[in-house]
Amino acid sequence: MQLKNFSISCKINGRTYEENIAPDRTLIEFLRGLGFLSVKQGCDTSNCGLCTVWLDGTPVLSCSMLAARANGRAITTIEGVQEEATAFAGFMAAQGADQCGFCSPGLVMNILAMERELDDPTPEDIKHYLAGNLCRCTGYASQMRAIEAYLAAKTAKTAAATTAAPAAPAEGGA
Amino acid sequence: MFELKEFIAAQSLDQADELLHRDKKNVILGGLLWMRMGTRQFNTGIDLSGLGLHRITDLGDHIEIGAMTPLRQLEISRLLADNFGPVLRDAVCHIVGVQFRNLATVGGSVFSRFSFSDVITALLVLDTRVHLFRGGQIPLADFLETSPGRDILVKLTIPKQDVDTAYVCQRKSAADFPILAAALARTGSAWKIAVGARPSRATLAPKTAGLLSETPDKTQIDAAGNEILRELTFGGNGQGSREYREHLARVLVKRGIQKICS
Ligand SMILES: Cc1cc2nc3c(=O)[nH]c(=O)nc-3n(C[C@H](O)[C@H](O)[C@H](O)COP(=O)(O)OP(=O)(O)OC[C@H]3O[C@@H](n4cnc5c(N)ncnc54)[C@H](O)[C@@H]3O)c2cc1C
Ligand code: FES
Ligand code: FES
Numbered sequence: 150m151q152l153k154n155f156s157i158s159c160k161i162n163g164r165t166y167e168e169n170i171a172p173d174r175t176l177i178e179f180l181r182g183l184g185f186l187s188v189k190q191g192c193d194t195s196n197c198g199l200c201t202v203w204l205d206g207t208p209v210l211s212c213s214m215l216a217a218r219a220n221g222r223a224i225t226t227i228e229g230v231q232e233e234a235t236a237f238a239g240f241m242a243a244q245g246a247d248q249c250g251f252c253s254p255g256l257v258m259n260i261l262a263m264e265r266e267l268d269d270p271t272p273e274d275i276k277h278y279l280a281g282n283l284c285r286c287t288g289y290a291s292q293m294r295a296i297e298a299y300l301a302a303k304t305a306k307t308a309a310a311t312t313a314a315p316a317a318p319a320e321g322g323a
Numbered sequence: 324m325f326e327l328k329e330f331i332a333a334q335s336l337d338q339a340d341e342l343l344h345r346d347k348k349n350v351i352l353g354g355l356l357w358m359r360m361g362t363r364q365f366n367t368g369i370d371l372s373g374l375g376l377h378r379i380t381d382l383g384d385h386i387e388i389g390a391m392t393p394l395r396q397l398e399i400s401r402l403l404a405d406n407f408g409p410v411l412r413d414a415v416c417h418i419v420g421v422q423f424r425n426l427a428t429v430g431g432s433v434f435s436r437f438s439f440s441d442v443i444t445a446l447l448v449l450d451t452r453v454h455l456f457r458g459g460q461i462p463l464a465d466f467l468e469t470s471p472g473r474d475i476l477v478k479l480t481i482p483k484q485d486v487d488t489a490y491v492c493q494r495k496s497a498a499d500f501p502i503l504a505a506a507l508a509r510t511g512s513a514w515k516i517a518v519g520a521r522p523s524r525a526t527l528a529p530k531t532a533g534l535l536s537e538t539p540d541k542t543q544i545d546a547a548g549n550e551i552l553r554e555l556t557f558g559g560n561g562q563g564s565r566e567y568r569e570h571l572a573r574v575l576v577k578r579g580i581q582k583i584c585s
Contacts, residue, residue: 150329150346150348150367151328152328152329153328172329173325173327173330173368193360195356195359195423196419198420198422207425208421208425209422209425213354213355213359213426214355215327215330215352215355217330217332217370218370218372220332259422263421280421280498281421281422
């Protein structure tokens, strides 16, 4: 049987790409081929989570998905959520949670997905959601501190925004 | 990674069936998590993504789960939790990670008949039926006795039931394969117990389940813990020895019963 390429049209970080690809090309090969080099591959067994990107907003392993299946869909990599990723990176740096940094893009994509999916996650919920993101350097404790601090800061910000709006507290008190 | 010469997004199940039987080297693509670890060369990869098979639907007296439903949906579906309790959620929540479960499918999991399968262990206690394109619908327990043929798993159906359920398992680490797993269900005074990863394929243990009353006392629970070792066979592999599995079976069955009764 002759090899038949597959023509795909999909959005990556909001921009449309039309490409002709090998039918067994994985999504990670496709993305890296287009220059999205933030997407990393850390294993051959769908276990490490380094390759996490969003498919229509849902976190998936780009190493384990055929690019052909992205046809007509929207992919987001960390380049597409730069602002949030930078904000989170500050919390990671503050805890010394970035060592080699190879696991960071995948971890960040999953944390930002978690933030959208779960309301008020407990430390257990966070660990459960991130169980598929491996890190060979940190031992996870510093990452957990960074994530909790990041979520707490976000909650505080939202709370401040909602309480500030209706009635500003009277200055000076009673 | 396996190789494909062609990728076809099937427009209908008839077309998918026709493609599957046209060439022995054509293959149905599930979530690909298992397939991608192989190195086989296929001709046409048949994609079922566009056929609306990724949904969980309430059909009145039963619930339908399409073959392409991701395992993550078994974990978070309200409909499944409301009707069948925590058993499906607790069975899949340990499988690798969220991103993995957003891709791995129910159809691929059941069709593969893995002996370590958490998914199959849980579905066994719910009277699940498997709907095959050619083979028609058969109870999951009977499906498991057949060897993987060339057919398409279209969907599963589970009758609605007033059931209390539990899932218990032992793993070396949170996201590893189970060393042993047990699913339990109680409807009125009728119990169902399935044990998987023995390490052979999950199976129901009706004799053990028959020893239990609606609210079993300690004697009955202990008797069930003993009977499970007589009723089912256990073996050793790299994950654990036969002796360890027998120890676990007794403990997990008792724990599961207590979970449902508490
Ligand atoms: C690293 C790893 C760890 C895992 N850990 C666990 C675990 O702890 N517990 C557990 O229960 N499972 C585990 N699994 C199995 C996993 O949950 C899935 O069951 C498995 O990946 C198969 O599902 P899939 O959708 O990926 O199918 P695929 O890999 O795409 O397909 C598997 C087979 O089924 C066929 N197939 C797929 N869909 C259909 C269909 N609709 N009709 C007919 N044939 C079909 C394919 O042709 C293929 O032969 C693990 C898998 C991996 C790779
Ligand atoms: S590269 Fe390891 S899970 Fe994708
Ligand atoms: S910082 Fe090195 S792998 Fe996570």
